[in-house]
Amino acid sequence: MLRLIDSEKAHSVGVSSLTKIGQTSIGRGILESLYQSPELPTTVFGMPFHHPLGLAAGFDKKAQALSGWPSLGFSWMEYGGITRFPQDGNPKPRMFRANKENALVNRMGFNNPGALAVRESLVDRKSKGQWPNNPIAANIGRSKKVSNDDAPGDYSSTLDILWDYSDFFVLNISSPNTPGLRELQEEEHLSKVLSACNNVRERKGNYKPILLKFSPDMENEQLLNSAETALKSGVDGFVATNTTISRYVPKNSQSRSVFAQTGGLSGRPLKSRSLEVVNLLYDYTESKIPIVGVGGIDSPESAWDMINSGASLIQLYSALVFQGPSVVSHIVKGLKRKVKENNFLNIQEAVGYYHK
Numbered sequence: 001m002l003r004l005i006d007s008e009k010a011h012s013v014g015v016s017s018l019t020k021i022g023q024t025s026i027g028r029g030i031l032e033s034l035y036q037s038p039e040l041p042t043t044v045f046g047m048p049f050h051h052p053l054g055l056a057a058g059f060d061k062k063a064q065a066l067s068g069w070p071s072l073g074f075s076w077m078e079y080g081g082i083t084r085f086p087q088d089g090n091p092k093p094r095m096f097r098a099n100k101e102n103a104l105v106n107r108m109g110f111n112n113p114g115a116l117a118v119r120e121s122l123v124d125r126k127s128k129g130q131w132p133n134n135p136i137a138a139n140i141g142r143s144k145k146v147s148n149d150d151a152p153g154d155y156s157s158t159l160d161i162l163w164d165y166s167d168f169f170v171l172n173i174s175s176p177n178t179p180g181l182r183e184l185q186e187e188e189h190l191s192k193v194l195s196a197c198n199n200v201r202e203r204k205g206n207y208k209p210i211l212l213k214f215s216p217d218m219e220n221e222q223l224l225n226s227a228e229t230a231l232k233s234g235v236d237g238f239v240a241t242n243t244t245i246s247r248y249v250p251k252n253s254q255s256r257s258v259f260a261q262t263g264g265l266s267g268r269p270l271k272s273r274s275l276e277v278v279n280l281l282y283d284y285t286e287s288k289i290p291i292v293g294v295g296g297i298d299s300p301e302s303a304w305d306m307i308n309s310g311a312s313l314i315q316l317y318s319a320l321v322f323q324g325p326s327v328v329s330h331i332v333k334g335l336k337r338k339v340k341e342n343n344f345l346n347i348q349e350a351v352g353y354y355h356k
């Protein structure tokens with residue numbers, strides 16, 4: 001039903017319903033009876049996960065449905081993107097579905113209530129005992145009104161504000177919808193952003209992993225330069241990838257008009273480049289730090305490919321829009337089957353298997 005109405009409207013109806021249903025144990029129980037995923041345990045960043053599949057950033061921008069996502073079968077969630085200052089994002093419409101391609105184009109532009117307001121709602125949630133028992137990541141973006149020169153202070157303030165309300169953090173320097181943001185992937189800016197964030201972490205005293213999310217649109221050489229800078233700055237992991245600005249011309253006319261929209265493309269067409277980036281990063285890092293694979297995962301096969309390419313954890317967004325929540329348990333069941341078929345002892349043995 002949600003697929004028949006405007007994309008953003010459908011999205012907010014979906015997230016609001018999950019927020020309400022996820023607040024009661026009866027509601028969660030009903031969802032779990034429909035969507036529960038099997039166990040396929042793994043440990044990443046020293047944290048236990050029921051299985052590797054999580055919710056990608058951008059779906060729960062305000063961290064409002066955190067209690068509900070595990071009942072849909074996800075083992076972990078990344079909320080946000082959150083910016084230091086509240087912002088409305090780009091004018092609507094700004095989210096489009098290309099049904100035949102199983103793809104979305106969005107130019108949301110980090111619409112979110114800002115770090116302080118999000119923290120307030122999370123304080124409230126924790127005090128009511130509604131904090132899920134699953135790993136949670138916060139996705140941090142740069143405020144639109146802040147220049148790249150001031151980006152280190154902007155990212156590190158948001159990190160500071162949200163520190164107690166996330167188990168690990170993803171610095172998003174790769175959204176195509178904030179002008180100039182992707183320039184932060186260049187060495188000079190990147191090392192300053194990471195060093196400001198490291199300073200916050202040192203001050204806090206309790207170590208939490210900080211990850212970097214890359215764009216699929218960088219040349220390979222540029223990508224590896226950014227990875228090298230990040231490794232030197234002590235980054236704990238990579239997320240690959242964000243949405244792409246590249247396009248092909250689809251046969252179907254509805255998809256053609258969606259692909260003509262400005263913004264980032266996600267879903268099935270992103271899969272091959274995201275896999276390529278994960279493979280590159282895995283080779284480059286020699287599996288020293290974990291990689292989160294995201295982009296076009298919509299089946300057990302695509303999830304398996306991503307893990308075999310080097311991803312220790314995986315995420316999806318678009319497949320949830322096109323297939324609904326049952327896609328989560330379908331993928332995890334398929335992964336479990338593949339672990340067995342390959343005579344692996346656990347899912348960790350499959351990570352980077354294509355390289356072995």
Ligand SMILES: Cc1cc2nc3c(=O)[nH]c(=O)nc-3n(C[C@H](O)[C@H](O)[C@H](O)COP(=O)(O)O)c2cc1C
Pocket residue numbers: 056057058059080081082095104106108110139172175213241242243266267268270294295296297315316317318319
């Ligand atoms: C509407 C929309 C909003 C998004 N917002 C964010 C965001 O705020 N931060 C971020 O890092 N990625 C964001 N993403 C990117 C996703 O997290 C993910 O990297 C991308 O969609 C590829 O995964 P998929 O093919 O499974 O959708 C967004 C994607 C969509 C479709």
